[in-house]
Amino acid sequence: MDATLSMVDAVMAGSVHSGFLLGRPPGHHAEHDHAMGFCLLNNVAIATQYLIDEYKLARVAVIDIDVHHGNGTQHLFYDRSDVYFISTHQYPFYPGTGAPTETGTGQGRGFTLNIPMSAGDGDSEIVAAFEQQILPAMHRYRPEFILVSAGFDAHQLDPLGGLSVTGQGFRRIARSIQAVATEYAEGRSVSLLEGGYDDAGNLDSISNYLEGLAQYE
Numbered sequence: 001m002d003a004t005l006s007m008v009d010a011v012m013a014g015s016v017h018s019g020f021l022l023g024r025p026p027g028h029h030a031e032h033d034h035a036m037g038f039c040l041l042n043n044v045a046i047a048t049q050y051l052i053d054e055y056k057l058a059r060v061a062v063i064d065i066d067v068h069h070g071n072g073t074q075h076l077f078y079d080r081s082d083v084y085f086i087s088t089h090q091y092p093f094y095p096g097t098g099a100p101t102e103t104g105t106g107q108g109r110g111f112t113l114n115i116p117m118s119a120g121d122g123d124s125e126i127v128a129a130f131e132q133q134i135l136p137a138m139h140r141y142r143p144e145f146i147l148v149s150a151g152f153d154a155h156q157l158d159p160l161g162g163l164s165v166t167g168q169g170f171r172r173i174a175r176s177i178q179a180v181a182t183e184y185a186e187g188r189s190v191s192l193l194e195g196g197y198d199d200a201g202n203l204d205s206i207s208n209y210l211e212g213l214a215q216y217e
């Protein structure tokens with residue numbers, strides 16, 4: 001957790017534009033009062049609240065590309081408009097949440113975007129989700145910081161996930177995310193490793209993702 005907040009501090013200080021934290025365990029399934037699905041503390045949610053408390057940011061985007069829905073993150077910010085939670089994930093699938101009808105409540109209505117994907121979907125479907133839904137939503141929201149729950153269990157080699165995204169797909173996603181960060185957030189983005197359970201799949205995913213981020217430095 002200290003590593004996550006240190007990276008957020010470094011990005012806010014401008015010493016680096018964007019960061020990628022190769023940490024484990026993952027966090028996005030953890031709810032505020034209990035651990036769940038390999039996750040103990042919800043790192044991305046803690047980083048989000050830290051940005052709001054310490055740096056007084058008004059609009060933080062959390063983009064979750066893990067093959068599983070980020071239920072914990074969604075629930076923590078479900079009734080708030082200062083956090084825009086977006087998730088692409090296989091559906092129906094563990095943990096069961098993430099229907100497109102889950103869009104937020106109260107002040108948070110319209111600030112949760114769930115984009116379910118079908119088993120077998122790959123690069124073309126996830127890139128289309130970014131181009132047709134996520135990027136337009138980000139252009140409307142104008143985030144001051146982008147946090148990414150960067151799980152790579154949507155890779156075609158992953159033994160848990162049923163999607164077929166490749167390294168090239170993750171490279172294109174990273175470029176899209178960093179393009180939005182550059183346009184609205186002075187380039188500020190931090191990606192936190194979530195799932196990803198095949199060594200070769202992780203290598204292909206992470207190396208391409210990092211190059212995609214760097215193409216926008």
Ligand SMILES: [Zn+2]
Pocket residue numbers: 066067068151153194195196
């Ligand atoms: Zn996962």
